[in-house]
Amino acid sequence: MKVVLETLRVAPTALKVVPTIFLVVLFMFLALGLGTERAGAVEPSEVLSDPLLEARAREISQGLRCLVCQNQTIDDSNAGLAKDLRILVRERLLAGDSNQQVVTFVTDRYGDFVLLKPPLKTGTVLLWFGPLLILLFGGVALARFYINRHRQEKAESSGAKPLSGAEKKRLQSLLTEDAVKDTVEGNSP
Amino acid sequence: MNLKFLLPVAIFAAIALAFAVGLTLDAQRLPSVLIDKLAPQFELPPIAAIDDGEDSGEDTGKPYGGGLSSRNLVGRVTLVNIFASWCVPCRVEHPQLMSLSRDHGITIFGINQKDTPQDARAWLARHDDPYRAIGADSTGRVSIDWGVYGVPETFVMDATGRIRYRHVGPIMPRDVTRTLLPLIAELGS
Numbered sequence: 001m002k003v004v005l006e007t008l009r010v011a012p013t014a015l016k017v018v019p020t021i022f023l024v025v026l027f028m029f030l031a032l033g034l035g036t037e038r039a040g041a042v043e044p045s046e047v048l049s050d051p052l053l054e055a056r057a058r059e060i061s062q063g064l065r066c067l068v069c070q071n072q073t074i075d076d077s078n079a080g081l082a083k084d085l086r087i088l089v090r091e092r093l094l095a096g097d098s099n100q101q102v103v104t105f106v107t108d109r110y111g112d113f114v115l116l117k118p119p120l121k122t123g124t125v126l127l128w129f130g131p132l133l134i135l136l137f138g139g140v141a142l143a144r145f146y147i148n149r150h151r152q153e154k155a156e157s158s159g160a161k162p163l164s165g166a167e168k169k170r171l172q173s174l175l176t177e178d179a180v181k182d183t184v185e186g187n188s189p
Numbered sequence: 190m191n192l193k194f195l196l197p198v199a200i201f202a203a204i205a206l207a208f209a210v211g212l213t214l215d216a217q218r219l220p221s222v223l224i225d226k227l228a229p230q231f232e233l234p235p236i237a238a239i240d241d242g243e244d245s246g247e248d249t250g251k252p253y254g255g256g257l258s259s260r261n262l263v264g265r266v267t268l269v270n271i272f273a274s275w276c277v278p279c280r281v282e283h284p285q286l287m288s289l290s291r292d293h294g295i296t297i298f299g300i301n302q303k304d305t306p307q308d309a310r311a312w313l314a315r316h317d318d319p320y321r322a323i324g325a326d327s328t329g330r331v332s333i334d335w336g337v338y339g340v341p342e343t344f345v346m347d348a349t350g351r352i353r354y355r356h357v358g359p360i361m362p363r364d365v366t367r368t369l370l371p372l373i374a375e376l377g378s
Contacts, residue, residue: 067338080303081338084329109336111222 039046040075041082048090057090060102062088073116221336221355228269228350229334232258233324237306247298257298257324263350266368267296268343270320271332273304274312276340281358283316289365290319296371299323302332302340345369347376 040058048054061075068079074086085106092102106114118124163171223229235256253263262269270286272279289295299320301309309325326332334346336355345354354372356364 080329081333084333088330088333108222109333110338111336 012020040073041078042075043083044088046086047089048094053090053093056099057086058092060089060093060099061086063103063116064106065116067110067114210256215314220328221352223336223352224355225351225353228262228344228346228352229331230259230261231334232330233300233326234257236301236304236323236325237308239306239310255322257294257300257322259350261298261322262346263348265296267298267321267346268373269298269300269335269346270300270344271300271326271335271337271340271342271362273302273340274308275304276302278359279341280316282341282343282361284361285360285365286319287317289369290321293370293373296321300326300331300335302326302337303329345372345376 040061040112041060042058048057058075062073064074064085065129066077066079066082066085067074068081069077072082074082074083074089089102089106097105103115112119112121118127120128206308226315255308268289286297290297297319300320301323304325304327306325309323324331332340332377335342339357341359343356343360345356346351347353353376356368
């Protein structure tokens with residue numbers, strides 16, 4: 001709780017950059033939006049006459065990896081295998097498969113690697129939550145850094161505590177000791 | 190003792206380790222989901238006879254009569270090799286297949302992917318034929334059932350017709366001595 005309050009107190013400085021961040025994020029999403037209406041690599045001869053089925057085929061294809069190029073979807077790729085898989089997806093749909101059944105049909109043969117969005121399993125927990133873990137770690141480190149700096153600044157601006165009696169005495173003795181030494185050595189100003 | 194200075198060193202070591210593992214992984218070598226499973230059921234026709242009006246006796250003289258089906262794979266340790274005349278790496282592995290078949294007496298079945306009968310026959314006539322039987326997968330559909338994403342690929346099958354190993358890409362001489370022969374000996378005993 002204390003940590004949260006302290007973080008909030010340093011927040012006003014951070015708030016100044018919020019409009020900039022907002023604009024950057026906005027432009028990123030706009031850039032994404034421009035790319036959504038792609039024709040893909042689907043050839044006219046492959047397209048199903050039923051627009052609903054075709055839409056489902058496109059949706060499924062965009063989640064399946066082309067194993068030849070590995071970083072394109074089968075919807076985007078011109079590779080022979082991608083074309084075969086596009087046709088296969090449409091055939092399964094025509095045969096009455098649900099989207100999930102079609103995807104299972106493909107993963108039964110090519111494994112989870114064919115899915116561009118990996119499923120949540122014990123083996124993929126780190127993949128899914130690793131970034132969150134790193135964000136958390138970085139956030140804690142950042143918060144600690146700002147809190148420490150804030151404390152330091154507060155200590156400096158509020159001024160140091162006045163010296164106690166014992167401290168004054170010790171300071172005085174140190175100063176006179178130095179002065180005596182200086183006089184003896186002839187360095188006195 | 191303050192061990193705080195070790196923190197950046199530890200973070201660096203962790204990142205270096207992650208890169209060392211990640212960068213030496215071969216992204217092209219995908220695990221097969223079919224390992225230890227029965228081969229997919231299939232029935233492939235033989236490479237079609239060429240009806241060019243001439244005497245068919247000038248072919249390799251080999252009977253391509255039976256084609257290939259999953260039933261052929263049961264009874265002994267075999268190799269199933271996906272090949273095509275248009276596949277350049279297939280030429281690289283061809284001498285190894287010939288040696289496996291001729292010198293080691295291993296039964297090799299061929300799946301001829303997306304080829305024309307003319308090209309397939311000409312290829313076998315020119316480079317010689319290591320296969321006990323060949324199925325013509327003209328659409329590539331059976332290859333998809335095997336999870337094949339590139340040609341050549343080779344599967345080691347045990348006597349019960351289960352897939353025990355998949356080799357992606359051309360078989361090099363060292364693959365024969367290091368991997369295939371020991372595995373075949375182990376499965377055969």
